[in-house]
Amino acid sequence: MPAPNKGKGVWRNKVVSIRVSRLTKSFRTRSKQEGLAGSWRALWKPEWRQVPAVRDISFLMERGEALGFIGPNGAGKSTTIKILCGILHPDSGTAEVLGHVPWQDRQQLCYEIGSVFGQRPQLWYHLPPVDSFHVYGAIYGLDRDATRRRVDFLVDVFELQHLLHTPVRKLSLGQRMRCEVAVSLLHAPKLLLLDEPSIGLDIVAKQRIRDTIRYMRDEEGVGVLLTSHDAGDIEALCNRVIVISDGQLIFDDTMDELKRRHLTAKQVNVRYLEEGERSLPMAGVETVAAGRYGMQIRFDPRTVGVDAVISGLNGLGSMVDITISDPDLEDIIGTIYAENALDPDAA
Amino acid sequence: MQRTLSTRMLLNRYGALFRMPLAENLAEVGNIVSAVLVMTMFMWVFAMLWQAVFAAQGTDLIAGLTLKHTLWYLLMAELVVLSKPLLAEEISDSIKTGSIAYDLMRPLDFGLFHLSRYAGHVAFRACVNLLAGGAVVWLLVGPPPAWQGLFPAVLALMLAWGLEFCFEALIGLAAFWTEDISAFRWIHQKISFILGGLLLPLDFYPPWLAAVARVLPFASIIYAPGRLFVDPDAGRLLSTLALQLGWLVVLGFAFRLLSGRALRRLTINGG
Amino acid sequence: MARKRGLGFVGALWRVNLLSAMEYRVPFIMQLGGMMLNNVIYFAFWVLFFDRFEEVQGWTLRDMMLLFAVVASGLGLAMMLFGNCRAIARIVAAGDLDRYLALPRPVLLHVLASRSSVPSMGDFVFGLIWFVLAGDVTAAHVLRFLLAVVLSACTFTASLVLANSLVFWLRRSELLADHFMNAMITFSLYPGTLFDGAARVFLFTVVPAGLTGALPVEMLRDFNAATLGWLCVGTALLAAFALLAFQVGLRRYESGSAIVARI
Numbered sequence A: 001m002p003a004p005n006k007g008k009g010v011w012r013n014k015v016v017s018i019r020v021s022r023l024t025k026s027f028r029t030r031s032k033q034e035g036l037a038g039s040w041r042a043l044w045k046p047e048w049r050q051v052p053a054v055r056d057i058s059f060l061m062e063r064g065e066a067l068g069f070i071g072p073n074g075a076g077k078s079t080t081i082k083i084l085c086g087i088l089h090p091d092s093g094t095a096e097v098l099g100h101v102p103w104q105d106r107q108q109l110c111y112e113i114g115s116v117f118g119q120r121p122q123l124w125y126h127l128p129p130v131d132s133f134h135v136y137g138a139i140y141g142l143d144r145d146a147t148r149r150r151v152d153f154l155v156d157v158f159e160l161q162h163l164l165h166t167p168v169r170k171l172s173l174g175q176r177m178r179c180e181v182a183v184s185l186l187h188a189p190k191l192l193l194l195d196e197p198s199i200g201l202d203i204v205a206k207q208r209i210r211d212t213i214r215y216m217r218d219e220e221g222v223g224v225l226l227t228s229h230d231a232g233d234i235e236a237l238c239n240r241v242i243v244i245s246d247g248q249l250i251f252d253d254t255m256d257e258l259k260r261r262h263l264t265a266k267q268v269n270v271r272y273l274e275e276g277e278r279s280l281p282m283a284g285v286e287t288v289a290a291g292r293y294g295m296q297i298r299f300d301p302r303t304v305g306v307d308a309v310i311s312g313l314n315g316l317g318s319m320v321d322i323t324i325s326d327p328d329l330e331d332i333i334g335t336i337y338a339e340n341a342l343d344p345d346a347a
Numbered sequence B: 001m002q003r004t005l006s007t008r009m010l011l012n013r014y015g016a017l018f019r020m021p022l023a024e025n026l027a028e029v030g031n032i033v034s035a036v037l038v039m040t041m042f043m044w045v046f047a048m049l050w051q052a053v054f055a056a057q058g059t060d061l062i063a064g065l066t067l068k069h070t071l072w073y074l075l076m077a078e079l080v081v082l083s084k085p086l087l088a089e090e091i092s093d094s095i096k097t098g099s100i101a102y103d104l105m106r107p108l109d110f111g112l113f114h115l116s117r118y119a120g121h122v123a124f125r126a127c128v129n130l131l132a133g134g135a136v137v138w139l140l141v142g143p144p145p146a147w148q149g150l151f152p153a154v155l156a157l158m159l160a161w162g163l164e165f166c167f168e169a170l171i172g173l174a175a176f177w178t179e180d181i182s183a184f185r186w187i188h189q190k191i192s193f194i195l196g197g198l199l200l201p202l203d204f205y206p207p208w209l210a211a212v213a214r215v216l217p218f219a220s221i222i223y224a225p226g227r228l229f230v231d232p233d234a235g236r237l238l239s240t241l242a243l244q245l246g247w248l249v250v251l252g253f254a255f256r257l258l259s260g261r262a263l264r265r266l267t268i269n270g271g
Numbered sequence C: 001m002a003r004k005r006g007l008g009f010v011g012a013l014w015r016v017n018l019l020s021a022m023e024y025r026v027p028f029i030m031q032l033g034g035m036m037l038n039n040v041i042y043f044a045f046w047v048l049f050f051d052r053f054e055e056v057q058g059w060t061l062r063d064m065m066l067l068f069a070v071v072a073s074g075l076g077l078a079m080m081l082f083g084n085c086r087a088i089a090r091i092v093a094a095g096d097l098d099r100y101l102a103l104p105r106p107v108l109l110h111v112l113a114s115r116s117s118v119p120s121m122g123d124f125v126f127g128l129i130w131f132v133l134a135g136d137v138t139a140a141h142v143l144r145f146l147l148a149v150v151l152s153a154c155t156f157t158a159s160l161v162l163a164n165s166l167v168f169w170l171r172r173s174e175l176l177a178d179h180f181m182n183a184m185i186t187f188s189l190y191p192g193t194l195f196d197g198a199a200r201v202f203l204f205t206v207v208p209a210g211l212t213g214a215l216p217v218e219m220l221r222d223f224n225a226a227t228l229g230w231l232c233v234g235t236a237l238l239a240a241f242a243l244l245a246f247q248v249g250l251r252r253y254e255s256g257s258a259i260v261a262r263i
Helices: A012-015 A035-044 A077-085 A108-110 A129-137 A144-158 A172-183 A204-220 A231-237 A255-262 A306-316 A330-340 B007-027 B031-059 B067-082 B089-095 B098-104 B111-141 B145-175 B182-196 B209-215 B216-230 B234-269 C006-023 C025-053 C061-081 C086-094 C107-112 C116-132 C140-163 C174-188 C198-204 C209-221 C227-250
Strands: A017-032 A048-064 A068-069 A092-097 A113-115 A191-195 A223-228 A241-246 A248-254 A266-272 A285-290 A295-297 A319-325
Touching: A012 B209, A017 A077, A017 A144, A048 A077, A048 A092, A048 A223, A048 A241, A048 A248, A068 A077, A068 A144, A068 A231, A077 A092, A077 A108, A077 A191, A077 A223, A108 A330, A108 C086, A113 A172, A129 A144, A129 A172, A144 A172, A144 A204, A144 A285, A144 C227, A172 A204, A191 A204, A204 A223, A223 A231, A231 A330, A241 A330, A248 A255, A255 A330, A266 A306, A295 A306, A306 A319, B007 B111, B007 B234, B031 B067, B031 B111, B031 C025, B031 C174, B067 B111, B067 B145, B067 B216, B089 B098, B089 B111, B089 B145, B098 B111, B098 B234, B111 B145, B111 C209, B145 B182, B145 B216, B145 B234, B182 C025, B209 B216, B216 B234, C006 C025, C006 C107, C006 C209, C025 C061, C025 C116, C061 C116, C061 C140, C061 C174, C061 C209, C086 C140, C086 C174, C107 C140, C107 C227, C140 C209, C140 C227, C174 C209, C198 C209, C209 C227
Parallel strands: A068 A223, A068 A241, A113 A191, A191 A223
Antiparallel strands: A017 A048, A017 A092, A241 A248, A266 A295, A266 A319, A285 A295
16 A cells, blocks of 8 residues: 655646545444443443444545445444544544645635535524525625525525525425535535435435535536445446445445446346246246246346347246346445445444 | 233333333443532532531521531432432423323333332432432531431432422423423422522521421422431421322322323324 | 635624524523523522521622622523533534534534523523612622623633533543533532632632632622732633643544434
């Protein structure tokens, strides 16, 4: 691993917006045995446990890039993002965001990045969003006119006209989240850090949030670093993916590469007109599910010909319906975890 | 469908609820340390104040109480107040956040559910507070004036916390009707401090005020156990318990009435 | 984009705190009035006390009124402007410091000014009324009183920040912080002349309630430059310690992911 480039060249500074090298962070927690007896023991002799949250993570992010962080709960996504915002100090390793070391130049950095933490709302709960917009304007040191102009623009993009004067407590979760993202863009940041922005939202609301973030990414060249445990967010917004499990980086490449490397299986669903026993005894074909009228199979197109499989299926009876599909991102990530022999729930 | 449970199962169930707070309190060393600190602090300030007062008066006896009587009395009074959990706040929070609906979905009696937890908290804190505060007062003014006061005082203390439970629960339930109960909480707290004799034994009050305060429930909660402890006799014990039980019937009835009405309101609103 | 980096944002926070509080009219008024009534009832104890004992070591009911006036207004002012000073331990333990750390302003100031307690406005007003009722409303005395209130508010804020910052080392010290606050208020509201020797040392170090109540009233009763000087030095020292403790502690902050809620 090369040491982070100290005398960073001008061109490098232009391209790289995040540089992370060998970042490590662990937390100390107290463990206690169950029941009253356990409490009593823990009182006199507390047992401390080091829980690693991020282990030796390194990556680069280019300016204007949209990078997705994916992994199960507790994998270390949020911890990484919090280190990059300057909220947490790492145990070891280096990081540089827009030319700042986050935990040293936190304030300076905060003027240039925007952040949304899905589980920590930043809007004043009892007041309409417009009041929050103006407070954040003051916090970011914008004058009133500049704030107003920017708010008008964001209201337009995020379609907030009808929400602006309603107390936040009366907004739906989706509406609230749209306002949260809009607030985080108030000071025209160069980089947007989003931690679980779509948590708890329904499909329609998720779609809307994704559309507006994509619009701002294309319009203002805002870099996006996104964590989510919803693969759909990543698929819709990011051109590069980092998969983290158990605090370790297990995949880092473009979305296309992820699909090319791991889209190795095709899945086929067939339905037949008449009832009967369904099975396709062919080498390299795996039966996922079978019923009286239909079945689901999976095969690797590199070893088994698609035409052979189709004609095999055709020989079993008269087909009324057939769909051939790629597995979705969830499944791909499942296989990555499996390859790394890590249990996603164990993190 | 109403299922009848054996007494043993009921005891088991509410016994578990009683033990939970014990574990919760024990899990945090901080709770115990801070209880000791607070008790020490209060008794120490009181000692300063009353030593100064007795010295200035140039007498050993004020309204029939010595310095030793006064401090052991004040310890008992503080014990009542400092050992109780924030029940009103807990109930009003559960109403405001709506989590009360989950409490009610469990097959438990609302009153007994809270009473068992309340008793668990009080039992733990009272022991810690009594040991800490007792040690401080003992060091400052010597052992309690009458050991035979201990048992009657414990009896009166339990009834006192029963009464306080009713008051706090009533205030908490008020959250069904008003958005914020903190004003009620402060005012109830300060009225019980004054009319209960938390900072000054009722014996030192002007006679007319002392006479009125003695029969009110606040004195049954704060004044009665401490006064019984420092000066136990059969007559005082009987009149104290009779008054406490009387108020317990009144306040218990009020609690049943209000909680019934509040819970019906909850079902009508659909939780 | 042009950036203003002054402290104007604090004003914006106070404004929005007030707006939030006034969203709910009835609780707003009830809390304001309730707090004042609460204080009046509490003072009744001292009326009863001095009714029986006249004076204790040179303190009379009038001194007690001045003491209540300074402490209530000082505490009220602190909680109005920096209402979060009593809640820092809770904010840190819950991982809610993230919000402030993600914004480009001094964290402590930002946290402190982000909450204004409504009942404290009642405290503040109560203090002013009690000062007037205690008599002697000359211009010089009013000025001295306001100075005492401001210094008392600074001491309250600083000592609460200091006590709450323990959370960075002890992790679960919310209760301790609450008790500390109660101790500050309790000790502040007793006659200053009651304590001497070790007790006096204690009240100017561990629980610096001497700086919020006794010393300001001493200054009011018998104004001299030395008392004022001590008061200013004490307040400044406390503020410096509080700032240091928070800044050093902040580096140990662990955010929310590691702490399991549900207490």
